[in-house]
Amino acid sequence: MTDASATAPRRPGEQTLAALGMSAPAPDPADASPHTFPGGGRWRTEVPSCEGPEALAVVLKEASRLDVPIHRISQGSGVWMLTDAEITEMVEATAERDIELCLFTGPRGTWDIGGSTRTDSGGAGLRARGHDAVAGCVEDAVRATELGVKCLLVADEGVLWTLHRARAAGLLPADTTLKLSALVGPVNPASFAVYERLGADSINVPSDLTLDHLTEIRRVSATPMDMYIEAPDDLGGYVRMYEVAELIRRGAPLYLKFGLAKAPGIYPYGHHLRELTLATAKERVRRGRLALDLLARHGADGDMAPLGSRLPGDQRRFEISS
Numbered sequence: 001m002t003d004a005s006a007t008a009p010r011r012p013g014e015q016t017l018a019a020l021g022m023s024a025p026a027p028d029p030a031d032a033s034p035h036t037f038p039g040g041g042r043w044r045t046e047v048p049s050c051e052g053p054e055a056l057a058v059v060l061k062e063a064s065r066l067d068v069p070i071h072r073i074s075q076g077s078g079v080w081m082l083t084d085a086e087i088t089e090m091v092e093a094t095a096e097r098d099i100e101l102c103l104f105t106g107p108r109g110t111w112d113i114g115g116s117t118r119t120d121s122g123g124a125g126l127r128a129r130g131h132d133a134v135a136g137c138v139e140d141a142v143r144a145t146e147l148g149v150k151c152l153l154v155a156d157e158g159v160l161w162t163l164h165r166a167r168a169a170g171l172l173p174a175d176t177t178l179k180l181s182a183l184v185g186p187v188n189p190a191s192f193a194v195y196e197r198l199g200a201d202s203i204n205v206p207s208d209l210t211l212d213h214l215t216e217i218r219r220v221s222a223t224p225m226d227m228y229i230e231a232p233d234d235l236g237g238y239v240r241m242y243e244v245a246e247l248i249r250r251g252a253p254l255y256l257k258f259g260l261a262k263a264p265g266i267y268p269y270g271h272h273l274r275e276l277t278l279a280t281a282k283e284r285v286r287r288g289r290l291a292l293d294l295l296a297r298h299g300a301d302g303d304m305a306p307l308g309s310r311l312p313g314d315q316r317r318f319e320i321s322s
Helices: 014-019 053-066 084-096 130-146 157-168 189-198 211-218 241-251 271-297
Strands: 043-047 072-074 100-104 151-154 177-180 202-204 225-230 254-258
Touching: 043 271, 053 084, 053 271, 072 151, 084 100, 100 177, 130 151, 130 157, 151 157, 157 177, 157 189, 189 202, 189 211, 211 241, 225 241, 225 271, 241 254, 241 271, 254 271
Parallel strands: 043 072, 043 254, 072 100, 100 151, 151 177, 177 202, 202 225, 225 254
Antiparallel strands: none
């Protein structure tokens, strides 16, 4: 019989620190998330900020070269910043590799004419201001799904509820998944549960949440959680690679998002940002390889969800009244 202690994941620096009398307390089994993705596995991977077919090609080529498994690729500028031909090319390239493609929906407050988002308070932030902004998000959702996109990124709770109702009514495909943006992510278990009930199938949480915060959320919801392992500067610039194993233990089912700190923003993307976008797309994949290497060195790289899996499992929803 194999000695379980010989195969158990180890913490960074564990053996050396133990020899110096500086051992960390043993992990508390009560802190561990009991949840998994449907079909098995506790973590999936995501490469964000993939802003068009050319950036996607760079990501796919680099992922093949570095052997980085990818479950989902997401884009941040929005459906409205892509032509039909560009969306179709991205859909076909990801479908060929059984990768989920997620595109952002519609207008958002930070690009609107409202001045409050440019004040120190940030105003209403990313939310869709007014009926027309909601309508733009809905238009994006309908157009994207008609072109074969199966995952939509949302940054407004009203848009989320509207798209969930449209999905329930058959106005969007039933297998469409709705992903909540990191730019409006919940910071406590009560708000996380509300977003689940509004229709979210995958919820970004801010990358500054503590391990205890993740455990608190997992006590109320099994909805897949997305988290930047390395966050862009406008989300804090946090780099949490050495915590990946513990983030999975506490937060599963968890999407590991490979972002990039110390890089200029690229939203909304255009060809004037081409060289920067392609270079940062390539580096995000490399950052993913670094995180996965850490997991492997610590014996914690098991329990990855099967490649090609994308569905979130059963979620709890608010009742939709007629």
